[in-house]
Amino acid sequence: MNRLKSFALVRGGSFAMAACVAMLGAAAASAQSGAAKVPAAAAERSTTATTKPPSATEVPRRRTVIIDAGHGGRDPGMTGMTSARRRLYEKDVVLAVAKQVQARLEAAGVKVVMTRTADTLIALGDRGRIANRENGDLFISVHVNAANPKWKSPGATRGFETYFLAEAKTEDERRVADMENEVSRFDDGGERTSDSAVDFMFNDMLQNQHLRESSELASIMQAGLRGTHPGPSRGVKQAGFRVLVTAYMPAVLVEIGFGTNGPEADWMSSTAGQAEAGLAIADSALEYLARFERRVSGGTSGPGK
């Protein structure tokens, strides 16, 4: 609790210390109803019914979530194949899922900023800068995983995993970071994020605070996806993602599945699968915000205390 209060203070007052009970009541309620898998469109239609008016002592602050659909434009990301031999491009899948997340969060009263809404390439460093400029409360980057073709049976590898920014500990974590960082070869605008910037991040106290928050957000994200995803959870992981370095807020990168696995490619390229993935990610963000809000308010007003 204390660390969160100091977190709020270091944020230069951007966090209102007063509890946003009304907004969070709605957020927590919709996070729970997420277990019932309400379609995003249906949730959107019922927005007005879920927001209680604040009392005189409550100062609601509308939270901002940054949704980052990976890749775009001339960077397609990974390329996969559905069971019906239809080609799948990561940039298209993640944009569709990001739009589902956006719809769900906006229906719950959260402000959403998308780093891209069309098939365009945004430099990795610029994605974080957008997040900072918009004063985001959390940052979620959406990606699709790819098996290494040198593996014994690459097509059989499946499952979802969520990363937070820290030094990679395993070869597999380094593989995913290398894959997602490689996009920087397409960057021609925007400032490069140097390796020294990554080193600096690891030594920065505020970013260390964000690491703990990001790790918790990643855990919530994995739990949320577990209820809806056709594949297994590959767990919370950590690696040095360039897209996360410049976002000065709790930030995660979610790999929603393997586009190189037929059934998962089918799921993530279907409208229903994209809606399920989007709902799980959005409800996880709402759950995180609700927990966060309860802690910054001192744990006195939250239903979970």
Ligand SMILES: [Zn+2]
């Ligand atoms: Zn990617």
